[in-house]
Amino acid sequence: MTDWRAVGYGFVVTLLVGAVGLAVPGLGQLTAGLLGGFVAGYVAGGGLLGGFWHGLLAGSLGGLIVGVLLWGAIALVGLAGGPVGGAAGALAGFSVFAVVVLIALVMAAESAVAGAIGAVLND
Structure with a gap:
């Protein structure tokens, strides 16, 4: 069962x-995903699979x-x-949304691994 509190914390x-990673060079979004996934997995516990799942949810x-x-x-x-600009804006916005979703899914993988590590350290 999903612990939404753990996912929320992550x-x-x-x-x-x-x-903070946007303002501090070297910290970046990779660190954010790792720390968020670790926190979600640690709070949720439940071994490798539970931590992996909660880290994946928090990261994505x-x-x-x-x-x-x-x-x-x-x-x-x-x-x-106007209407033509609205249609063009919606299409452009959907393209941006699709790219962001793809990046989010790739970045969620690192959160999932960190979540599994966090859950193992909690148990």
Whole structure:
């Protein structure tokens, strides 16, 4: 069963470290995904598989939310150009959303591995 509290903690850690990673060179988004996944796995426990699952959810959740927000923002900007601009903005926004989702899924893999390590260290 999914421990959504653990996923939420990992998600918040990913967002906070990711925000700091934008300002501090060398920290980056990779560290944010690793730390967020580790926290989710550690809080959830449950061995390798449980930690892997919770780290995966925590790592991918942030990317999906950011993708949806970017899609909406680009579509709204396109609406300033009328109906044709709105359609172009929606298409451009969907393209950005698709790329962000792909990146989120790739980055979720590192969070999943870190979550498995965190869960093993908790047990």
